[in-house]
Amino acid sequence: MFKSYLKVAIRNIIKYKYFSIVNVLGLSLGMSFSLLLITFYIFISSFDDFHTKKENIYRVISTLQKKTADPKDFASAPAALAKSLQDRSAGIREIVRINTSFGGDIVSNKLNLPVRGYYADANFFKVFDFEMMQGNPATALSEPNSMVLTESMAKKIDATGNLLGHTVEIEGVGNFEVTGVIRDQNRTHLQFETLVSFSTLSAAVRGEESDPNQWVSFRGQYLYVLLNDAVTAGQLQQSLDRISHDVSDPSQQAKVSFKLQALGDITPGPDLEDATAPDTDTTLLVVFGTICLLILLPACFNYANISIARALKRSKEIGLRKTMGGARIQIFIQFTIETIAITVIALAGGILIFMVIAPEFKSMMMAASWLDLSLTWEAAGIFLLFAIATGLVAGVFPALHFAGLNPIQSLKGQSGSKSLYGVRIRRALIIFQFALSFCFIVSLFVFSRQYRYNLNFNFGFHTENILNVELQGVDPVTFKSEFSRLASVQELSMSSGILGLSYSSTMIREQRGGDSLSVFQHFVDTDYIGNLGLSLLAGRNFPEASLQRERCMVVNEEFLRTWKIATPAEALGKTFVVDGKELEVIGVLKNFNFGPLQVPIKSFILRTDPSQFTYGNVKVASADIQATLALMEKTWNKLSSNRKFEARFHDYDMQRAYDFYWALLKIIGYMGLLAVAISLLGLLGMVVYTTETRIKEVGIRKVLGASETGIVYLLSRDFLKLMLWATGFAVPASLLLFDNFLSAVQYYRVSLNAWDLISSFGVFFSIGIATIASQTWKAAAANPVDTLRHE
Structure with missing residues (x-):
């Protein structure tokens, strides 16, 4: 039929x-x-399915409630919680602490290769089944300064990928011995290129020293537990509730609570702050x-x-x-x-x-x-x-x-x-x-x-023909001296970020006291304002002496509104305390968009601190840009032979920012x-x-x-x-x-x-x-x- x-x-x-x-x-x-x-759901729902003990693996997530703000749910949890759980809970087979702060540039073998990863406890491979291609999973993370690489990262360092026993230098971090290489795995919420032994961190960062603040400040710290078959998540939750009650300090004006999240519920799952998984x-x-x-x-x-x-x-x-x-x-x-x-x-x-x-x-x-x-x-x-x-x-x-x-x-x-x-x-x-x-x-x-509209938006500063060169640790004074000699370089300045795309923030208060307020900032040299075409409404540019000792700052119009200063002229001479330093306002800039168009113009300051410089802003005038870049790369190699010349035009970066x-x-x-x-x-x-x-x-x-x-x-x-x-x-x-x-x-x-x-x-x-x-x-x-x- x-x-x-x-x-x-x-x-x-x-x-x-x-x-x-x-x-x-x-x-x-x-x-x-x-x-x-x-297809999208099939892929993300298969995350972490390869772990054989997945039914008994849980992540501890946190809810932080401050009196002055709404509660926030975090995927992270204090590292100190691990010891409390060990002491006060039975039935836990393993506890793994992870810290996601590891990162830097590999400089061994004349490489300039950024690497990111996690610090992880020695029992990491007892809980998670990442396939070890080289090394012993039982001992790979047992000693300080031990490092386990993913297969793809190992091949970036050496084409053969055979790095077991080799030493890798991470600039500014130290030397690490490669004790293992694991197979790449993209179906996991743990996104890393390398694992470093947790014992490499200081005792304070590991949560092994008494510090009340560690219970309310725990970004980048994660906790996973492997339970015995006879123990349920509900039983462990009771212990977490008791610990939460004990560590919540009224003087901190914050309360933290903890919950268990099954490994299979992470992706797809709720939207949590400080998550390691992609947005799923x-x-x-x-x-x-x-x-x-x-x-x-x-x-x-x-x-x-x-x-x-x-x-x-x-x-x-x-x-x-x-x-x-x-x-x-x-x-x-x-x-x-x-x-x-x-x-x-x-x-x-x-x-x-x-x-x-x-x-x-x-x-x-x-x-x-x-x-x-x-x-x-x-x-x-x-x-x-x-x-x-x-x-x-x-x-x-x-x-x-x-x-x-x-x-x-x-x-x-x-x-x-x-x-x-x-x-x-x-x-x-x-x-x-x-x-x-x-x-x-x-x-x-x-x-x-x-x-x-985004591409043609007037940010209030110049971006044309400005090449942003990553300093990568090169001395700013030497860089400026060498690059200024090039005929194609019209102007050159230094900065801590790319204006319109990146910035940092800090707290500021008046000299006479009072509440501190948040302010966004950029660290620049004396040539920056002129090079980027920023408009001074009152006051003057930074003096050369400010690069030797930071004593002054230049603010924007929005800064005046925040502090209820009527005119730019009235702001000149006022002193504020920033990062423990007393800085005098010597200039007021016309408002400009220091960040992406997603955010409005807010209170913003320019400061001088050469140790913060990460970019050289080179204004180029050349009919043959390829030849100019080749000459710049040649000059760069004199300054840093083991680092690749990294430079992008400012307007190109601005355009790429809105490819979304x-x-x-x-x-x-x-x-x-x-x-x-x-x-x-x-x-x-x-x-x-x-x-x-x-x-x-x-x-x-x-x-x-x-x-x-x-x-x-x-x-x-x-x-x-x-x-x-x-x-x-x-x-x-x-x-x-x-x-x-x-x-x-x-x-x-x-x-x-x-x-x-x-x-x-x-x-x-x-x-x-x-x-x-x-x-x-x-x-x-x-x-x-x-x-x-x-x-």
Whole structure:
């Protein structure tokens, strides 16, 4: 029986090629984004599955409640908690402490290779099953200054990767003996390139000295416990509650509590502060899944719409089947199998589209290094089940409709679908589809303007032809002396960061006392203000003597507002205490955007401390930039032969900082294309239905003298009304959406304006009218002799 159903389904798919192609295309578009979600979820839900003891491994997470702020949930926990748990809890097999502060540059063998990783307890490999390729996991982290490398990092240091027993020097940190090499593993929430023995840290950092502050200041510290089979998480939680009660100090005005998080609940899991895992929280999945539904459900609805539009052509077939004894369930199964066959065919198209958009999705997620969206056999099997489920969702409504047809009406060619199309809910769904399409079209206009706005934004300082060179420990005075000799160098200054992208912060208070306030800062030399084109409203630049001893600072206008200083002139001469130093205000700068456009201009100061300089800001004037860079690299090699010349143009870095919007624009463009295409296919199905049910009416009107234009308008006006209704709902929804979304993403942003709405309206109606006209004009142009004979 199933073979017969399948054969009939394939015959019908081939017979009605036009509708089959339209349905396959619509479902392919609708499923493609859902396939992306399925693959993403398969990947992140498999994190840490390779650990054999995963069912008994838990991470301790913390909630910090300060009286002056809302409670915050942290993935980290105090290192001192390990000893308390050991002393006061039974049934713990192992406790592993991790500190994520390890990092630096490898300078051995003339390498300039940054490396990041964790300090970890010696029993790390007793809990976690990372595959050891070289070395003994039982002793690899037992001694201070022991280091375990990942395979990829080992091969970066030495092409062979055979480093067991070798010594690696980390600049400013020390020498480390390589005691192991482990195989790379990207399906883990622990993202590291190297592990260093926890005993390398001082006793204070290890949490082995009495310090009340360590219980409320624990960023970068993590705690994992491996329980015995006989011990439950609930039993250990009781111990954590008791410890929390004992260590919460009222004098600190803070309370900390601890909870256990199963290893399998970390990814995907709740969004926690100080997390080591990539951004895979459940909120992201909910948003992602909602978008998938907004695209997939209209595609399923369109299939039902087009299928019922074909009822006139298949009603006699159904009537004949019922007359010959076909039961309702058999008709239902027949049409359901036909739908599933179409969705399985559409799956192939969906997979092709998925393979095209997957790299763009990784780019938008900033996850090119860790996210694996490759197609596996497991994913293929789930894709097939998903296609079958989609077929059931899309086909159940048409199957029920056809199965319920009266055989006598069916043999007379009366499908009974006319009343179905009068149901209000169907019109509401069509309006929803059109409104969704309109919102996506508006989003394309808005985000494209936002991207151009970011690139052309006036930050209040110069970025053109300024090359930022990483000092990498080179003496700033020597660097400035050597590079200033180059003919292509117009100006040269020093700084602690890249203006517009990076900055630091500290606390500041008035000299006479009072509360301390947060202030953002940059450390610069005497040439920086002129080189970057910053505007002094009052006062003067830094004197040369300030580089020998820090005594003064230059502030921005916002600093004056923070401290309620009326004019720039009044600020001059005032003294503030910063990091224990008394600094006099000698200048006031016109406000400029010292940070990314995501944050507003706030209180900001420029200071002088050569030990903080990390960049040389070189203003270049050259007709041959490649030759200039080569000469600079040659000069650099004289200063540091073991470090690679690292330099990027300031405006290039600024542009790269907003690549997120370009990736977002492409993803939204794709989703908009899907939404619009699916809506147009649904519109096409309705137009086909209307022209087929009113074909005799069209013939009669033409015989009575109606013009083709009038008939086209007659057949189209109901659809145009639906599009107008959709626009009416979409405009306020767009205003609300972009006002809230853009304000959350970026402080300096464009606003949705009338031109965006008018342009979107024009595009929306142009493609809608073109779709409608493709069928209504065909019906209006038909010979009335043929249409009046239509059965």
